Amino acid sequence: MRTDRSPTCSGKPDHVLLSPDLGPPLTRLTDTAALDRLGFDTFFAEQVGPDESHLLVRRISSVHRDRVDAIDGSGPADLELAPNANTADYAVGDWVLADPHTRLMVRRLERRTVFQRRAEGVIGHQLAAANVDTLFVVTSCNADFNPARLERYLIMANEAGTRPVIVLTKADMVDDAETYAAQASALQRDLSVVIVNARSPDAIDPLMPWCGPGQTVALVGSSGVGKSTLVNTLSGPGAGEPQKTGTIREQDAKGRHTTTARSLHAIAGGGWVIDTPGIRTLYVSDVTDGIDTLFAEITELAPHCKFRDCSHSHEKGCAVQGAIKGGTLDPDRLDRWRQLQAENRDRTPVFTGPKGNKMLRKKKY
Template identity: 65%
Template structure:
């Protein structure tokens, strides 16, 4: 991980984190998590890369690349993690908790390629996860130099969300960095998420230059199959300012614990629902349904309503109920 910057602001520090430092913590130093491994965490501060000592009984699974922590400068002991400005996480199949992917990310680059990997429904799931995370989404279409009709891929992606930035590029080209420049700069952090083999690590290599190289595998372009080698999450400095987090490929993306993300992504449906006659309207058969009226008038696409309905049901079914005195924070809705 090179090179490193010399000020906290260049590392992504802001007043949001500074306000969390208590009066008795003046002797501690802020550090940013650069990589998370099974038994250790590596960080970076104003002096460069540094290791961290973990308190007894702590778990590296509780930390994400991009986290800000406070450490004892004499012992390198991690004292506390600061509240996150944003966090991208997901629930794995059969998992009991959320898997942390990246934290304190300003822009989430949702990477897909112009081949068989392209899937609008999966892209929409990433958009919902980005909204839930608190990051701004940008869709990046890689391998554009191999596509016969880039415009078709772009139009399908742009249709998923109003004013959604969609960038088509060749991840190996130097032009890729300039195309993405609007979303990274001094103190700004971008993270790349997407399936294996779409070119995330190749794009990271282009952004960071020759000093840091992520391993990449080969992919059969006609069916997007092949071998992929990125298995860790890591933070890398971009020459000229900014940081990029590379992440392993996500094979299957389920929606869970993302009620706010769904409501934000489908804000047109959420806003229409406030005009329905019944507060518990399912937007299926009730009289006085403003959502169904919008479908009939053509101002709301019927397939968009069906996608919303399907995602709401999946989110409800995959979000575990929290029992006990704390109760369940997830609002349970009726089946549609």
């Protein structure tokens, strides 16, 4: 279940500083102004039953191997997990309810969106971020720019239910940034692409339509493209310890991992940003809906094919091939669709074996 939230840049609420000296956290459901600033809206409020109205509301701000950190409307907030809890079950951005006396987590609320990925040979998904309204896919105007990799990020954003936006950094280092923007825009219908200089104080301006009060954005991309620099710019001065930034190897634009954990930061003009570590390998697995959205022009043509199981390669009456012959569909797009569909099919695991003793195997076709 998901409801869309339109971006907004109107209004500037009091800035929420995450400092350790703000006193005891007491955010309850009645503290509507504080919860609004954190992004808690009716989607989450409607999940809280009448018998839970006394509980404290917390948002997870970072996840570690043995603990999770949380915030409320005042700043850092105490949150205890049950002794048998697994921190891997929680994502930065999750909303949870806690006991007002013990600060023990009672339960996690249903997520509006969840950004996750599957690692090779791993059962289940690795959680990256939850309840993200907009995913900023960050890449730079240099050798890092890779349309095929950007497609994979877009697929995962589509699958998660978040709104993807391509953010091009290091535009000040090239003369043809608009060429990069045109290539990025062609990857998906109605895709927003913005060009920024992450180190400039004005970098936040073109991003503000998605960074308004109560909005949550997340940044993904390779190491060295300027994600941490952009987080520091969005957070503004006085927002606590800045994210570490690193350099890149100019010959291949490869960067060092400077962010090692996911974390939630306040945006200077309202809203929240989640930084994530750079992802070296991004597999396509169990993301059929995400691929369908990326290649919407093919998805929409397929029902008009003469045969229901049309492969879009040689059949008579194929609407997709008809569009290629008519010049309204790029044949390269069909090739990319086939490749990603095949990878998704081959890498999406199925489970066999008796209950409690599941084994992974690849699908056979």
